[in-house]
Each structure stands twice: as structure tokens, then as C-alpha cells.
Amino acid sequence: xxxxxxxxxxxxxxxxxxxxxxxxxxxxxxxxxxxxxxxxxxxxxxxxxxxxxxxxxxxxxxxxxxxxxxxxxxxxxxxxxxxxx
Numbered sequence: 001x002x003x004x005x006x007x008x009x010x011x012x013x014x015x016x017x018x019x020x021x022x023x024x025x026x027x028x029x030x031x032x033x034x035x036x037x038x039x040x041x042x043x044x045x046x047x048x049x050x051x052x053x054x055x056x057x058x059x060x061x062x063x064x065x066x067x068x069x070x071x072x073x074x075x076x077x078x079x080x081x082x083x084x085x
Contacts, residue, residue: 013057018050027056031073038077052076 010016016025026032035052038044044052055076056068063072 013054013061016054018054021057022050022053025057027053027068027073028070030070031056031068034070034073034077044077044080048080052080055079 005011005013005016008016013021027035035044035049035056038052039046039049052073053068053076056072059072059075060066060068065072068076
């Protein structure tokens with residue numbers, strides 16, 4: 001994760017404001033497609049998508065991956081929707 005944040009004022013994913021995280025550190029295309037599809041279906045809105053993206057980044061960081069993909073975004077969406085208990 002350190003290389004991803006080098007040259008920024010942030011040390012951790014959690015330090016990045018959600019609007020900045022979504023703008024400068026978006027998920028991979030397949031992950032963004034999961035979030036966009038949820039927005040298209042009316043399951044979430046653009047503000048919630050920022051929160052979902054932040055959770056997807058946390059899942060990605062915990063898994064030691066470099067960027068959220070479809071799996072991380074789907075899991076984050078499930079948490080947001082309350083499906084994963």
C-alpha cells in the first residue's frame with residue numbers, strides 16, 4: 001500500500017477523504033462496473049458509492065491486493081446493503 005500513497009499527504013487508505021479516494025484511486029474497471037450497476041439499478045446512490053469504494057479499498061488492503069476488483073466491490077456493496085452478516 002505504501003507505494004500507492006507515496007507522494008500524497010496520506011499514510012493510510014482511511015486518511016483519504018472519500019470524495020478524493022473515489023476520484024484519484026478508483027477501483028479496477030470490473031470493480032467500478034459492480035458499483036455502477038448498483039447505481040443503475042437504484043440500489044445505491046453516488047454518495048453511498050463513495051463509502052462503498054472506501055470499504056472496497058479496506059478489503060483490498062487487508063487482502064494484500066493492489067486495487068479493488070469486482071470481488072472486493074461486490075463484498076463492500078453487500079456490507080452496505082446489509083446482506084453480509
